[in-house]
Every structure is written in structure tokens, then in C-alpha cells.
Amino acid sequence: MATTTTFKATDAQEAQPANWTRWLDLSDRSLAVLLLFPAAILLALIIVYPVCRLVYTSFFNLSLTSGLPAEFAGLDNYRLMIDDPVFWETTWNTVLITLITVPGALLVGLGLALMANLPFAMQWPVRLSLLIPWALPLSFAGLIFAWFFHSEYGVVNDVLNRLGFEGIIWFNSPNWAFAAICLTIIWKTSSFMALIILAGLQTIPRSLYEAADVDGAGRLRQFFEITLPLLKPSIVVALIFRTITALQTFDIPYMMTGGGPGTSTLTLAMYIHQNTVSFLDLGYGSALAVVMFALSMCVTAVYLRMIRTKE
Secondary structure, three states, rough: OHHHHHHHHHHHHHHHHHHHHHHHOHHHHHHHHHHHHHHHHHHHHHHHHHHHHHHHHHEEEEEEOOOOOOEEEOOOHHHHHHHHHHHHHHHHHHHHHHHHHHHHHHHHHHHHHHHOOOOOOOHHHHHHHHHHHOOOHHHHHHHHHHHOOOOOOHHHHHHHHOOOOOOOHHHHHHHHHHHHHHHHHHHHHHHHHHHHHHHHHHHHHHHHHHHHHHHOOOOOHHHHHHHHHHHHHHHHHHHHHHHHHHOOOOOHHHOOOOOOOOOOOHHHHHHHHHHHOOOHHHHHHHHHHHHHHHHHHHHHHHHHHHHHHHO
């Protein structure tokens, strides 16, 4: 009997490592789930929960200045948006900034990237100059260009006066103020576009251009038949990031005009800040933020669909 017990204990000890080996012998799918699980938990904490909380708050009347507890309001905040002229004006301003600055930054960034990719000996000053606008904080860039466009001692009016033109009071006119903001945003964001496009240019084999030279293709034809088609993935990635940040434009118009004159340069992000921070109306501000989030997701979905269609 004792001998039998000893054998059973030995069998159990040998079976235990086999069980551990079975746990370690995971399939590729199980291993991927195990490795991605910590990242999924982190994303849920920093993205999913705040977004869900934002949507939840948007269904309540929650104003910190009223002194009243939060009260469920259903879709009242969203109905209020429909009758709010400032909401429609700020949304239009945001869309217009996006439609002007994104293509503008793309064209300027493409030109800068092509120039930085030219085969000359001293490339590093050009490439370093691409980093300077991108590295500047947005609020700092807004302050710099607010001084550039100042009506009395600004650089832009000084140049216009030296050329024989009359200076412009930039920030007293809605159109001129909007133009100044768009020019500033294009200057600030074109370097970001250029860096992404430059990375795409580095991946194009030189042999393609050499073969095109042998076939007698000129520079312009090479650009449209080789460079531009192979740059499409990089351009789409740059457009996704630039469009999303354009829809969330806040710092530059806030520092340059504060949304004025009136509300002519007020963006949706600034209106959200005004309601939540200045007026402490968290319910309505959350509803506005949900709309901006949904708009960003819709634009991203359109770009991603474009990528899948091209593939």
C-alpha cells in the first residue's frame, strides 16, 4: 500500500509541470490577446471612460453657478444647440478654418518637403527649419503672429507701408482677422505636413527616377506619375491628423483675437471652453464637446474609407 501511494504522488508531481507547460503553450491568437490586454485596459481608462462620461454628462442640466444638483434633461442640451445661433456660427467658423488651412498646409508642406529632399550637400539647415514652426507651442505662435499683424507696430503693416500700401487694421474686421488666423495656422502646421511627406519621399526608390530619365520623362511628368502616386499613403495620414487638429482649433485664435471681433473668429473648441470654464455650464458644454467628437470621428471614418478603397 505504501508503494502504491508513493507512485501516485510521483505521478501527480510529474503531471503538475505538464499543466504549466500547457498554459505556456498558447496559440498566436491567445498570445496576442494576452499581450494586448494591458494596452486595452489603459485605453479604456484614458479614452473610453472619459468619452462615456462626457456623453453621460451631456444628458444633464449641470451648472456649477446655479447651486442646484444635476438634473436629468434628456436631449434638452442638444435641442438648445439647434436654436443657438452662436453654436452654428462657431461650427461654421471651425469648418471654414478646416477647409482653408488643411489644403493650404498640405500645399506648403509638400513644397517644403520636396525642397528638403533635394540632393544638395547642406540639407540639414533646411530640414532643421522644418522643425522650428512645429516645435513652437501653439499659444506662443498665436502671440507672435498677434504682434506681426498688430495695426500700429506690427511687422506686416510695416512691410505694407514700405511697399507703398496702406496698413490694415487686422483685428477690427471679421474678414481680415479670419485671414490672419488662417495664415498663422498654415505657417504653424505646414511643417508638420512637410515632415510626414518628407518621410514618404525617403521611401521612394531612386531607381524609379533613373528609369524615368532613361525613358525621357521630364521632372513634371515624374512628379505626377511617380512621386505623387507613391506619396498618397503619407498624404492621407497627414490629412487625417491635420484635419482632426483643425476641427479642434483653439490656441491660435484664442491668443490672437479671443474670438473677436464679436464672435466672428470664435471656434467650436473656444465655445466649449467658454461654456465649461467661463460659464461653468458643464451640461451644455459636454453636449457641444460630443458634437465636436462626433464630427472628428466622421472625418476620420471618411479618410479611412478612402484608404481602404485605394487598397
